[in-house]
Amino acid sequence: MKYFYIVLIIFSISLLFCQNWENISPLPSNEYLLFGNFVSAEEGWVLQYGRYVANEIYYTQDGGSNWDVIYTLEDSLEYFTSFQMVDDCFGWGTKVWRNNHHPYNRIISYLRTNNGGNDWIDMTEYIPDLDVIEAFYFFNQDIGFFAGGIDPDDHSAKIYKTIDGGYNWYLTETPPIYYEYPNLVTYQVIDFFFLDEYHGWAACAAWVDAGLTISTTDGGNTWESGMQAGPPNAYNIHFISPNKGGVACRNTAFTYIAITEDNFNSISFDYDNSNWNQLARAICFQNDSTIWITGEPGIINRSINSGESFDVYQVVNSSLETIEFHENTGYIYGHNNNLLKYTDPVYSNFEVETQNNDFNLSIYPNPFNPSTEISFSIPEFNKIELTIYNLKGEIVKKLLNEFVSPCDFSITWDSRDNQGNKLSSGLYICELNTSKNSEYKKLILIK
DSSP, X not given: OEEEEEEEOSSOTTGGGOOXXXXXXXXXXXXXXXXXXXXXXXXXXXXXXXXXXXXXXEEESSTTSSOEEEEEOSSTTEEEEEEEESSSSOEEEEEEEEOSSSTTOEEEEEEEESSTTSSOEEOGGGOTTGGGEEEEEESSSSOEEEEEEEOTTTOOEEXXXXXXXXXXXXXXXXXXXXXXXXXXXXXXXXXXXXXXXXXXXXEEEETTTEEEEEEESSSSSBOEEOSOSOSSOEEEEEESSSSOEEEXXXXXXXXXXXXXXXXXXXXXXXXXXXXXXXEEEEEEESSSSOEEEEEESOEEEEEXXXXXXXXXXXXXXSOEEEEEEETTEEEEEESTTOXXXXXXXXXXXXXXXXXXXXXXXXXESSSBSSOEEEEEEEOSSEEEEEEEEOTTSOXXXXXXXXXXXXXXXXXXXXXXXXXXXXOOSEEEEEEEEOSSOEEEEEEEEOO
16 A cells, blocks of 8 residues: 655755755845745745846746846836735836936836736826835735825824725724823834734834834734834734744844744743844744744844744845745845745655555644654564654654564653753654664644
């Protein structure tokens, strides 16, 4: 009988965990910022930000191995200032025309594409408060948001919503924010993120140089206060579930990072200048336990235990602005021609094939806390090794190392290492090895 099983396609498990972010930018090297986004692990776009640069949109459909120029702005005084694709067809952007002799005389245009960025439709006439757009975000081809200035009555941020692809917009309900003293705080949205059609968040900046968050559970029609003002301006926000997420805050001198597991009713872990290594600009949850944070001057930090601790994963030569992940593949856009790509070997270097395999290796529950049961079948007398590895490729627990007669076998792992210490939450690898074959499965310990 044929079963699906996982075949490790690298030579040793220690090599499994050594993978750098690599620059895949198609543009010539310079000091300008790159921006854009991917809609899958393979399909993405990149542009340069600023005047006096090649105002071209590059497109790839093979993860950055090959790029094509699909659009060029004809006027050399024009350049894109924001850009977002939601799928392989639909996307939005803003562009600016600026007179070289009168730099404060500028014209903003709001654009939409229906064919993957090859052509753009001017939607400016449909946009209210165009001159004060602070941020925009689309969840799909129809539903989108933009922040357009401050409400003069209660000093809350104006957030507009569309449900027809940008032709009609209406104001949503946003809360006034109170600081520690009983005064209203003026704030504006810097960044949006939506997990699904209902759950969304916005990172905000207040006039007191403080950061705060607001969130919605009804698709952005009404917004409620989240993390209150206090740290530097909230710059980027990301959630992996309706309750679990984080925000990166910064100004020119200070930074603050907050991780929550209850939608900012409380803070699970936080970091500031006293225990952090740079000005944070971007945060992204790759999965429930793995978090990436980067910023200025270009240190890429990673946590594999849901934010309890971070390690420096890699350092590059300039500030990095945004991070995104599509399953096991990540992309970072930054200055100095940096468009970095990372493929997580823990996920991608396992290949699923159909072959004869009688192990039936299973782990339940998974994710787990504090223990899980590992079960498998042994069809013939054989020496069995059952081993747990961490993401550094180190053995943390040897569960079994003996000869076993044909049987259905089950063993409980209590998430302790060989010395009896409780392990931190994160991703681990279970290896079942015999003289003839090996099988691997991922385990996720949560706390």
